[in-house]
Amino acid sequence: MKNTIVRFAAVAALSLAAFSSQASVNTYMAHGSVVAVDAAAQEITVQQNAVTELGWPARTFTYTAAGSNVLKDIAVGQTVDVKFTSTNSFNADARFVTPVSQ
Template sequence: MKTQFFTLAFTGALIVATGPAAAQQMDPNMPGMAGTQVTKPTEAQGVGIVKAIDPAKGTITLQHQAITAIGWPAMTMSFKVASPNLLKVAKVGDKVKFTLRPAGMASTVTSIIVER
């Protein structure tokens, strides 16, 4: 597509097309979608560093920055993942963007994008 034609003519108006909407694609394997119609956000975006990956438990430990959408401070914690495949996306030490389904300490990570 040639939609970025003449972008330079619009000084300072460059629009980043990879905002939150881009990260809200559903994982077709995402379980538990029924009964999640609540008013608080059903997804939140975070950024962090991978500290550990545990395929046996199906968890990833992230040192994440504050996630203001759900009122979380920065911390290091482990998350369940929506699919075991998510544990293959990143390795310890990677900086990642991730999407989570908030549920306190039982929150589930539903997508991971490695930032290189």
């Protein structure tokens, strides 16, 4: 019985930790011009403004699309807003790429 309670507590703690890490995912915004779109690799490269919340300078950055529809109707040369998540300064997942008028 004691082992069952310990196992249950361990599973509950791990589940809570997993839920907490998912709930704390922050999203960020970048604005810039599309330099390249690679639909096969699900990547978009944007020459973008600085993302001050992350300490990123203005730069050209390649995002991984977080879904097959993220890059739909996006073309080189468009000005876009990119809503993304990131765990470090080298990788980011584009959740939404929205064309904006210039």
